[in-house]
Amino acid sequence: MTSYFKLSEAAGFRAGALAWAVALSVAAIPLRAADVWPVFRGPSQHGATEATDLPLTWSEEHNVVWKTPISHRGWSTPVVGGGQIWLTTATEDGHEMFVYCVDLADGEVRHRARLFSNDAPEPLGNPVNSYASPTGVLRPGRFFANFGSYGTAAIDTETFDVLWQRRDLPCRHFRGPGSSVILAGDKLILTMDGIDVQYLAALDTQTGETVWKTRRSTQWRDYDAEGNILLDGDYRKGYGTPILYEVDGQRQLASAGAMAAFGYAPNTGEELWTVTFNGYNAASSPVLAAGRVIVNTSHPSPTLLAVDPTGHGNVTQTHVAWRYDRGVPIMPSPVVVDDRLIIFVNDAGVATCLDAATGAEVWKQRIGGNYTASPLLADGRVYFFSNTGRSVVVAADREFRVLAENELDDGMMASPIAVGDRTLILRTRTHLYRIEERP
Numbered sequence: 001m002t003s004y005f006k007l008s009e010a011a012g013f014r015a016g017a018l019a020w021a022v023a024l025s026v027a028a029i030p031l032r033a034a035d036v037w038p039v040f041r042g043p044s045q046h047g048a049t050e051a052t053d054l055p056l057t058w059s060e061e062h063n064v065v066w067k068t069p070i071s072h073r074g075w076s077t078p079v080v081g082g083g084q085i086w087l088t089t090a091t092e093d094g095h096e097m098f099v100y101c102v103d104l105a106d107g108e109v110r111h112r113a114r115l116f117s118n119d120a121p122e123p124l125g126n127p128v129n130s131y132a133s134p135t136g137v138l139r140p141g142r143f144f145a146n147f148g149s150y151g152t153a154a155i156d157t158e159t160f161d162v163l164w165q166r167r168d169l170p171c172r173h174f175r176g177p178g179s180s181v182i183l184a185g186d187k188l189i190l191t192m193d194g195i196d197v198q199y200l201a202a203l204d205t206q207t208g209e210t211v212w213k214t215r216r217s218t219q220w221r222d223y224d225a226e227g228n229i230l231l232d233g234d235y236r237k238g239y240g241t242p243i244l245y246e247v248d249g250q251r252q253l254a255s256a257g258a259m260a261a262f263g264y265a266p267n268t269g270e271e272l273w274t275v276t277f278n279g280y281n282a283a284s285s286p287v288l289a290a291g292r293v294i295v296n297t298s299h300p301s302p303t304l305l306a307v308d309p310t311g312h313g314n315v316t317q318t319h320v321a322w323r324y325d326r327g328v329p330i331m332p333s334p335v336v337v338d339d340r341l342i343i344f345v346n347d348a349g350v351a352t353c354l355d356a357a358t359g360a361e362v363w364k365q366r367i368g369g370n371y372t373a374s375p376l377l378a379d380g381r382v383y384f385f386s387n388t389g390r391s392v393v394v395a396a397d398r399e400f401r402v403l404a405e406n407e408l409d410d411g412m413m414a415s416p417i418a419v420g421d422r423t424l425i426l427r428t429r430t431h432l433y434r435i436e437e438r439p
Helices: 008-023
Strands: 064-069 079-081 084-090 096-103 109-117 137-139 142-146 152-156 162-166 182-184 187-193 198-204 210-215 243-247 250-256 260-264 271-276 287-289 292-296 304-307 320-324 335-337 341-345 350-355 361-366 376-378 381-385 390-395 402-407 417-419 423-427 431-435
Touching: 079 137, 079 417, 084 142, 096 142, 109 162, 137 182, 182 243, 243 287, 250 292, 260 292, 271 304, 287 335, 335 376, 376 417
Parallel strands: none
Antiparallel strands: 064 431, 079 084, 084 096, 096 109, 137 142, 142 152, 152 162, 182 187, 187 198, 198 210, 243 250, 250 260, 260 271, 287 292, 292 304, 304 320, 335 341, 341 350, 350 361, 376 381, 381 390, 390 402, 417 423, 423 431
16 A cells, blocks of 8 residues: 555654643653553554563562552543543442542552442443443543543543533443543544444533534444344444544544444544444454554454555445454454554453454464453563453564563453553552562
8 A cells, every 4th residue: 555644643642742741841851652641542542652661570569669449440541641640430330430540659549539420320231341441531731531421521630620521422331331532633532332322522622512423324234144133232332442543644533333433534523434344342442554444343253354544435345455353352452563463362362463464364372361451562562461360471573472471469451551661550450550670
């Protein structure tokens, strides 16, 4: 492909890192993109970091700088900037929803507040999700918390005042919210894929007002291939988080929903392209590799589709370069190594490496465990964190090599993050950890 194609929002998040540096200009050393983690999957949107010297081994007794309990239940990934860690949690019944601000240096809770109360939240109906699974987003002076249709709020990171909130964006999540919010310039992008309505909305970050709202153009089928009536709401649901990039100088937003994935114009919400498939409950986020958007179709037979995003309209038959369907995850998202390799682990603990250009399998190995969290790519390593507390670190290479195995008291549903050189921030079901190599 000769098209000009890049991850534009990565450059945007680098600019955001510069904004953090300006906002904190009293610091002696300017911030880099690796020093902040402002959004789900980090500055790259791909779970990758420029950080170096990250710890290779840890346990409850080894390389733990601090460990802070987090109440209730929430799988949102922490976001970091300005020396603060922000995350959300909720009671297991969904009646109360909270926001936390934790000090990066010492792990002390600087702010904890109830944001929303719900009289009759819909039961989750599954053991995997929580009422606080969507990850918020951070920019200098603002944290944007999101709980799907239960509420979105902008919080001042200095005074902790709630600047605005929205609770009027409908969506019946059915099994709980899961899509994280992202920023597109001065717009906060929300993904609402429920059993009743499916749409994306852009809110003004200053006021919270709706800038645009675009409904999915999915053509729903009332019957499956065997002629059975589709009554289960799962067939219209999704949990995915979109990504932003540029193609031929035009910014696009790629978003996977039930039965289709889409490319949108982030400024207007205009639909640019679509790819259709037989999948639903999409949770794994798209990634960019070798000039293509890699989309996961999810249930019932997860398949990776490599989509050329230069097309227009329905490009299912014309712009899908390759497909891969062996051991593809339902929930964890992939990482991309130097635009050459795609590495992922599926929910049942089988790790795979693909050639990004062709989709050819490079290696496949069982590493054991069950996985919900997306992996972290850092300094030539891929970090996998299981649901039970075990983690496996492998080489980000064409040769499969296990570099380390580690254990914590509880498992991870939230994805790991890295901040600056040396520091991992890990959220287990019950605690928040700062992990570093220590003498």
